[in-house]
Amino acid sequence: MAGVPLGVLDLVPISSGSTAGKALRNSIDLARAAERAGYVRYWFAEHHLNPGVAGTSPAVVVALTAGATSTIRLGSGAVQLGHRTALSTVEEFGLLDALHPGRVDLGLGRSGGRPRARSSDGGPADGVVDGRAPNGLLIPPRFPIEGLVGSPRFALQGRLLRQPNAEPQDYGEQVGDILALLRGTYRSAEGVAPRVVPGEGADLQVWVLGSSGGQSASVAGRNGLRFAANYHVSPATVLEAVRAYRVAFRRSAELARPYVAVSADVVVAEDACTARTLAAGYAPWVRSIRTGAGAIEFPTPDEARAQVLTEEDRALVADRVDTQFVGDPAQAADRLEQLQDATGADELVITTITHDHADRVRSYELLAEEWRRRRVVLGGVPKGAFR
Numbered sequence: 001m002a003g004v005p006l007g008v009l010d011l012v013p014i015s016s017g018s019t020a021g022k023a024l025r026n027s028i029d030l031a032r033a034a035e036r037a038g039y040v041r042y043w044f045a046e047h048h049l050n051p052g053v054a055g056t057s058p059a060v061v062v063a064l065t066a067g068a069t070s071t072i073r074l075g076s077g078a079v080q081l082g083h084r085t086a087l088s089t090v091e092e093f094g095l096l097d098a099l100h101p102g103r104v105d106l107g108l109g110r111s112g113g114r115p116r117a118r119s120s121d122g123g124p125a126d127g128v129v130d131g132r133a134p135n136g137l138l139i140p141p142r143f144p145i146e147g148l149v150g151s152p153r154f155a156l157q158g159r160l161l162r163q164p165n166a167e168p169q170d171y172g173e174q175v176g177d178i179l180a181l182l183r184g185t186y187r188s189a190e191g192v193a194p195r196v197v198p199g200e201g202a203d204l205q206v207w208v209l210g211s212s213g214g215q216s217a218s219v220a221g222r223n224g225l226r227f228a229a230n231y232h233v234s235p236a237t238v239l240e241a242v243r244a245y246r247v248a249f250r251r252s253a254e255l256a257r258p259y260v261a262v263s264a265d266v267v268v269a270e271d272a273c274t275a276r277t278l279a280a281g282y283a284p285w286v287r288s289i290r291t292g293a294g295a296i297e298f299p300t301p302d303e304a305r306a307q308v309l310t311e312e313d314r315a316l317v318a319d320r321v322d323t324q325f326v327g328d329p330a331q332a333a334d335r336l337e338q339l340q341d342a343t344g345a346d347e348l349v350i351t352t353i354t355h356d357h358a359d360r361v362r363s364y365e366l367l368a369e370e371w372r373r374r375r376v377v378l379g380g381v382p383k384g385a386f387r
Helices: 020-037 058-066 086-099 145-149 152-161 171-183 215-222 235-248 272-290 301-306 311-322 329-343 357-379
Strands: 006-010 041-044 073-076 104-109 205-210 226-230 260-268 325-327 347-351
Touching: 006 020, 006 357, 020 041, 020 058, 020 357, 041 058, 041 104, 041 347, 058 073, 058 086, 058 104, 073 205, 086 104, 086 171, 104 171, 171 205, 171 215, 205 215, 215 226, 215 235, 226 235, 235 260, 235 311, 235 329, 260 272, 260 329, 260 357, 272 301, 272 311, 272 325, 272 357, 325 329, 329 347, 329 357
Parallel strands: 006 041, 006 347, 041 073, 073 104, 104 205, 205 226, 226 260, 260 325, 260 347
Antiparallel strands: none
16 A cells, blocks of 8 residues: 555645745745655645635646656646636646646646535445444544535635636536547537647646545546545545546546545654644634635644634534644554555545645655655565655
């Protein structure tokens, strides 16, 4: 299991007392460190109207980071299709591929302010008993996302991102258009065949990111695309998401079998006590998101301890806090192996936020060292990258 590749998901978080510019420079530095440590890919998320997050445009941040790295794959985790067109998406990432061929991932996310679609049966994932998967992985109760996406901030975000009176295209149709434009097979109703240059024929890995067994998983499977399931965002639905994707999967020119990555929120330090201190800001940070106010600047441990969370607050963030993997390298790696075993993931995607940049870099380095050590011990693989 430790031979499973590791990747990075970066929100470009802004620490308290810092700036968006500093956050961006830190992310580029972290990408360099991740490349040296052997992580196979580095994704940037897309978020808007969050005072504590600078990752508003994955394509722009990928472009900045690509020039500072040389081998690690870079991509979006994910671009949100609810406010953009298929053509703009293909052209943006076609430009990136033109300069950095073979290194760019196009991760597609479903957005637009709609509640998340649930799996067809709406029930718990197979084998989950008392909140645990058969191997003991914690599967907490489902968080009611409907209240969050119905908040005033989300409504405003939708209005500001889209042209007046514009309605987002059906997600499945839009993904189909993106694939057709990339492959040069798109035809209009009038039979016009557009040439998207750059874009057509781009050497991109196309992924779909999803948090449930709904439309995203189905679209990824039907199109034979790679799928990333978000345990760090929606741990309650990760098993149903990967199950629905595999059930829907159809062989494609790109993939002969399903290919799944699963994300996890991880904080690692030399010892568990230090790791818990570094992770202290996570609960108030998640609370700021879950209340619909938008992510706050990530607090220091002292600032986090000074914030009094009510019982209601703690319940609001419990699923995320309880499924954050915090500890020394061995403890974090053990829980990642458990996540991989429960989901059958082909890759694991690590997202880590600490207030201090050096602590964040060190967390990724310590995890990489432990993951590599386990691969060497178990598989006899020469010391090096996870690739």
